[in-house]
Amino acid sequence: MTTNTDSESPVIVATALHKRYGRGDAFVEAISGVDLTASSEEFIAVMGTSGSGKSTLLQLLGGLERADSGSIHFEGNDICRMSDSAIVSLRRQSMGVVFQAYNLMPTLDAVDNVALPLLLAGMGRRTAVPIARACLNDVGMSHRMGSRPAQLSGGEQQRVALARALVNQPKLILADEPTGSLDRKNTHAVCELLCDVASTAGRSTIVVTHDPAVADYADRVLTLEDGQIAERMPMGQA
Numbered sequence: 001m002t003t004n005t006d007s008e009s010p011v012i013v014a015t016a017l018h019k020r021y022g023r024g025d026a027f028v029e030a031i032s033g034v035d036l037t038a039s040s041e042e043f044i045a046v047m048g049t050s051g052s053g054k055s056t057l058l059q060l061l062g063g064l065e066r067a068d069s070g071s072i073h074f075e076g077n078d079i080c081r082m083s084d085s086a087i088v089s090l091r092r093q094s095m096g097v098v099f100q101a102y103n104l105m106p107t108l109d110a111v112d113n114v115a116l117p118l119l120l121a122g123m124g125r126r127t128a129v130p131i132a133r134a135c136l137n138d139v140g141m142s143h144r145m146g147s148r149p150a151q152l153s154g155g156e157q158q159r160v161a162l163a164r165a166l167v168n169q170p171k172l173i174l175a176d177e178p179t180g181s182l183d184r185k186n187t188h189a190v191c192e193l194l195c196d197v198a199s200t201a202g203r204s205t206i207v208v209t210h211d212p213a214v215a216d217y218a219d220r221v222l223t224l225e226d227g228q229i230a231e232r233m234p235m236g237q238a
């Protein structure tokens, strides 16, 4: 059970974000004055037409792209004012990122793919592998721990990618079209998993999606239009 304080405390707060690509006359205002607060245990879906800035927003929140102005407060830091190396450490420690293209290492089996972030963070294999196994178990992949990505279906690969995103017990999960290449059944299975992992105290989950079926699982849907938040809809009114 969660207290009000838990569910109301923000995990990440982005203020007045702007991001422009290109220069001179040939620029695109990808994000134009976005404010976003994500609370503990909140599952936010970001929707909007192609080119409206969804992926850019997610990349800014994850520190994968730099904002031109604004601030992003997360874990006591302003990501917009951190060095690249500090952002990489913060992401490794406290964020889990999932993409439509699962980005799994083709030569590694599922366990080693999931253990990789821990190994990169300096953890020894003996400690990392049991944690990776537990995460694979959590996403229903305990029977395919020794399989390499090419031996797994799209839905299974996405489960492994989700397990990898969860292995560092992140405060923030950022997912860009995590169900984009999945069929209905696997889409719902991955959404159920995302809902489960989203309901962890101190954690926010932000998912970019075109799929209304995914948005149905969210606590809140933000719609981007030309780099700005057009609507804020509590679920049930979407």
Ligand SMILES: Nc1ncnc2c1ncn2[C@@H]1O[C@H](COP(=O)(O)OP(=O)(O)OP(=O)(O)O)[C@@H](O)[C@H]1O
Pocket: 021, 022, 028, 029, 030, 048, 049, 050, 051, 052, 053, 054, 055, 056, 057
């Ligand atoms: N690296 C880049 N260089 C130049 N322009 C970019 C770059 N990345 C994105 N853009 C532009 O910024 C705008 C927002 O792109 P973004 O990928 O964030 O949109 P999106 O809503 O995620 O689109 P989609 O749903 O098609 O993935 C688009 O006009 C896009 O062309």
